[in-house]
Amino acid sequence: MKTLAKSRKGFTLIELIIAAAAAAILILAAGIVIVIGQTSWNETWRSVGIQRDASYGMLLMTRSIQAATDANSPSIEDGRTLYIPSQSNPSITFTYVADTNNLQCHAGGLTQTIINGKVNNLQFGVDRNLHTVTIDLSLQKDGAQAHFKSTVMMRNY
Numbered sequence: 001m002k003t004l005a006k007s008r009k010g011f012t013l014i015e016l017i018i019a020a021a022a023a024a025i026l027i028l029a030a031g032i033v034i035v036i037g038q039t040s041w042n043e044t045w046r047s048v049g050i051q052r053d054a055s056y057g058m059l060l061m062t063r064s065i066q067a068a069t070d071a072n073s074p075s076i077e078d079g080r081t082l083y084i085p086s087q088s089n090p091s092i093t094f095t096y097v098a099d100t101n102n103l104q105c106h107a108g109g110l111t112q113t114i115i116n117g118k119v120n121n122l123q124f125g126v127d128r129n130l131h132t133v134t135i136d137l138s139l140q141k142d143g144a145q146a147h148f149k150s151t152v153m154m155r156n157y
Contacts, residue, residue, distance in 0.1 A: 043143070043144070046141070046142050046143065046144040047144040047146075049144070050118060050139050050140070050141060050144040050145065050146045051146045053115050053118055053139060053146075054115075054137055054139045054146040054147075054148050055148070056114070056115075057103050057114050057115045057137060058135065058137060058148050058150060060105065060114060061082070061094055061135055061152075062135075062150065062152050064084055064092050064094070065082075065084065065133045065135075065152040065154060066152060066153070066154065066155045066156075067155070067156060068084045068085075068086070068154045068156060069085075069086075069087075069154065069156045070084070070085055070128075070154070071083065071084045071085075071126050071133050071154065072085075072126055072128075073124040073125070073126045079123045079124050079125060080095065080096040080098070080122055080123065080124070081093060081094065081095045081096070081124070082094045082095075082124040082126070082133065082135075090107045090108030090109070091107070092105060092106070092107045093105070093106040093107075094114075094124075096119055096121070096122035100116075100117065101117050101118060101119045101120070102114075102115060102116055102117060102119060103115040103119050103122060103137075115139065117141065118139045118140065118141040119137070119138070119139055120138040120139055120140040120145075121136070121137075121138040122135075122136070122137050122138070123135075123136040124136075130153075131153055131154045132151050132152065132153050132154070133151070133152050133154070134149070134150070134151045134152075135148070135149065135150050135151075135152065136148075136149045137149070
């Protein structure tokens with residue numbers, strides 16, 4: 001019977017400590033990989049969100065300008081407001097509100113916020129001779145940024 005007991009030898013304390021340390025290192029490494037992956041995912045989605053918002057704002061402004069016959073940027077707003085008059089449809093005004101970092105659209109007595117709290121800068125430049133409007137839009141929030149610049153021609157001048 002003594003030979004049978006000796007063959008059933010268990011783990012020593014040192015072997016258990018080494019196994020526990022190895023398991024802890026593996027779990028820690030897996031946790032670090034997950035945290036880094038999640039952080040990267042969040043940063044990418046913030047960047048995508050900023051670019052999506054900037055693209056949406058540029059699309060709305062571009063379509064309105066292309067359908068316009070005239071546009072102007074009042075000098076009192078330092079190029080931060082674009083007024084698009086219309087004979088048949090309500091006139092449209094795009095405004096950068098610096099206090100709230102919003103891009104707003106006023107049309108037909110209604111005001112709609114297009115981009116909320118992310119606009120870093122917006123400048124309009126109107127060239128009435130060439131019938132073009134230059135839009136320079138910068139967005140920034142939570143470390144993500146987007147900068148779009150475009151020159152749009154009025155098709156119906």
